Amino acid sequence: MAEELLLFGAWGSHYCRRVEMALKLKGIEYKYIEEDITNKSPSRLKYNPVHKMIPVLIYNGTPVAESLVNLEYIDETSKDHPILPKHPYERANARF
Template sequence: MAGEVLLFGFWGSPFSRRVEMALKLKGIKYKYIDEDFSNKSPSLLKYNPIHKKVPVFVHNGKHLAESLVILEYIDETWKDHPILPKDPYERANARFWAKFIDEKYLSAIWKSCTCEEKEREKAVEETSELLQFLENELKEQRYFGGETIGLVDIAANIIGYWLEIFEEAFGVELLRKEKFPKLCNWANEFVSISAIKENIPPRDKLIAFLRNRFGVGKASK
């Protein structure tokens, strides 16, 4: 479908990277605008006045916010290489897992990485319980979407790439291969796909950004 496609994002955001992954998988041409969180552009504030966050997706002047909403719009607008199943039950199930990832996983991972030492063991245990749900959901499939990457795989990019970054940046171990073999294999497979590999930020740059932003390794005064 013709028309101007704009994406306002942030280079280190797993949420704006989700949208780029979908656009790349579907072969959609788009213009990317990287935002500076300390000096947000007038366009971002115009298109997303409620949350003032990325990603913001603009197609022919019409704008959308929230990555999962954007992914569904893209899939319904550009039919090639679908990321949502055709079967109604499977579609509903994919939506459930994508929403579950957003509501539960990032906050749990973040807590495991940034909480006080005395709370860390419990936080890591809670995150492990969540990761086990995804380990079980993979069953014997190559991806959560079966043989091709789908909505849940893209939503789970937080686990497929960013989790390992968080682990290294904050010195926490969460995704152990002996405990989560299917999830680890899925993550390796996921990031090896060219459309995904092209849309993940440089590892060293992201680790340095996180450590600098949250003062990891800096001596206290």
């Protein structure tokens, strides 16, 4: 995966934890940016203007929002240690 990977998250969010766990499982280096969930920072509003929520994964300046979308993005861009099964039915069940 590579050059610059940022994760905007919050300590108490299990949505953020699962993205962090996926990055660690894959051995991907990233910079974690702690967000205050009660005060939306200008960066969060910039990178997730629709829902204004965390987590937001930023890859070389390009945002990927929503934790499940983050997991799929991580899994698809880094083929080592797959998170989701290869078979479509098994992938659907894992998403469920």
